[in-house]
Amino acid sequence: MSQDGAQGRYAGRALAGGRYQLRDLLGEGGMASVHLAYDSVLDRQVAVKTLHTELGREQAFRERFRREAQAVAKLTHTNIVSVFDTGEDDVDGLTTPYIVMEYVEGRPLGSVLDEDVRRQGAMPADKALKITADVLAALEISHEMGLVHRDIKPGNVMMTKRGVVKVMDFGIARAMQSGVTSMTQTGMVVGTPQYLSPEQALGRGVDARSDLYSVGIMLFQLVTGRLPFDADSPLAIAYAHVQEEPVAPSAINRALPPAVDALVARALKKNPNERFPTAVAMRDECLRVAASFQSAPPSIVPGTPSQSGSGVGSAVFPPVGQSPQTPVGNVQTPYQPAPTPNPYGTPPTPAPSYGYPQQGYQTPAPAYGHQQGPQTPSGYPTNQQASGASGGGRRNNAGALVGSAIVAVAAVGALIGTLASSGGGGDDKDGEPVTIASTSTTKDTGYRGPDTSKTIDTSECTEPQESYNDPDKIRVPSFKFKNIDSVKACFQAAGWSIKTKDQDENTYGDGTVMDQFPSAGTDVDPENMPEIELSVSTGNPPS
Secondary structure: OOHHHHHHHHOOOEEOOOOEEEEEEEEEOOOEEEEEEEEOOOOEEEEEEEEOHHHHOOHHHHHHHHHHHHHHHOOOOOOEOOEEEEEEEEEOOEEEEEEEEEOOOEEEHHHHHHHHHHHHOOOOHHHHHHHHHHHHHHHHHHHHOOEEOOOOOHHHEEEEOOOOEEEOOOOOHHHHHOOOOOOOOOOOOEOOHHHOOHHHHOOOOOOHHHHHHHHHHHHHHHHHOOOOEOOOOHHHHHHHHHHOOOOOHHHOEOOOOHHHHHHHHHHOOOOHHHOOOOHHHHHHHHHHHHHOOOOOOOOEOOOOOOEOOHHHHHHHOOOOOOOOOOOOOOOOOOOOOOOOOOOOOOOOOOOOOOOOOOOOOOOOOOOOOOOOOOEOOOOOEOOOOOOOOOOOOHHHHHHHHHHHHOOOOEOOOOOOEEOOOOOOOEOOOOOOOOOOOOOOOOOOOOOOOOOOOOOOOOHHHHOOOEOOOOOOOEEOOOOOOOEHHHHHHHHHHHOOOEEEEEEOOOOOOOOEEEEEEOOOOOEEOHHHOOOEEEEEEOOOOOO
16 A cells, blocks of 8 residues: 555544544555554544554454554563554454554654765764664563564664654564464565564574564664665575675774674574573673774775675576576575474484583584584584585475575564463472472583573562552563572562473573563462462473
8 A cells, every 4th residue: 555545544534433533644564554643532642553454354363463462562661662552443344453652753763874874874883882772672671571573673663852762563473473364374474574583584483582683683784884685585685694694794884893793793693592692681792892992983895795695596596497506605505494393493413502602603604405414402503514515405405495485575564472371380389489490400412501690689579560450469570581599589588489390491591481470461469379380491402
């Protein structure tokens, strides 16, 4: 739908029984349009995102969308655009889901970057790092709530007139990927091609580290004025994310120090296990790097190319009448998707631990194809494999790659993912608080030790936040990614009881709480406090 069409269709209309009066069209994407609106009940300006009608045809999708919007509404942070309301209404006889959001007076980060590019060729590094740190502060909150954004890019980051960063559009990707709508097909990719993580490009499951890859792409773009991977075809861009290595940012902007190159390189690792483990860790590094050098104006090298993915495209789709040739340079044999439904696969051999920092660990472009070798827990090849895979079987691999990557890499405007799931495990005794430590007694190859720096203050349990809806209830704190010893102390201080189960994973380390039930933010009665179930990392690789 054109902007004029969306303007004519919605402007002047009202939703929710006349409460939200739509006015100017602020923007439009492939899935939704956003209007400035007036909230007649609370006498304020708001932004209303109306989903295109084809998304509202199925009741199952609308229900999923409503639940996800409610989850996003619980995110409260300076750097997150607030969600006030959600619902659905009839527009021209068609059901139209909508979200009511905080109206941010400012402009998209992409517009700020365009101005800096016109003036200096790129954004000054100190400014870019501070903006990136604020985006990561927003993601820290969403990830703790179990929400993965899935579409971090300059277009989804707003800058207010006072320079405050606001991340928006946490709204609909989880509903799109839930499988409840006929538009969702096996292997479908939701996201914007230029910012996709490799696992998104392959249609695999994603977690918080996928957002951190997208943040790395955005930081590269801010400090260089260019994207690391770009091409005319979304398919070629997706291939590049999976199989090509980006140039160092300092090869484009000579004013950048090596620390920026190192930060971006780690964020853009193909293997999720080699990226920053959390938004907190990446934010801390951004702030440390920003404080470690004297900022200088960008010094852009003219004509430095980005990776295009075209080499992969030509290897997979050779000219008619020709056989595929052995790719040159850093183009790898096409990826063979893992047959297991597990998003990151299961290692056939014990896997190495990818802790940070890994001194001297250099990862070439992954070797894909039929060559066998050790793999990480995520199913991504390690650097123990040869960087040049055999060309044998490339025809079969090409078909598999097309099936995984030709996934309608749609540029969407509003994305959300949910990681929360229920826990369970061994019982405590007599309903009393249990002294918990990781119950794992064996340490497999690839074991990662505990991270005792991730603690929760006991006041989170002894003085929990009140419910938004019922003053007699409290909100369950977030224990995810905290060390179990500090969580134990928090529970004991409040007199709460817990039960736990082990979860094999070696990204966050032994004793890290990986999941909880009830989930963070759930309203509970403190006089009848439920037993809280936690999944705790063993530090061992998934088996």
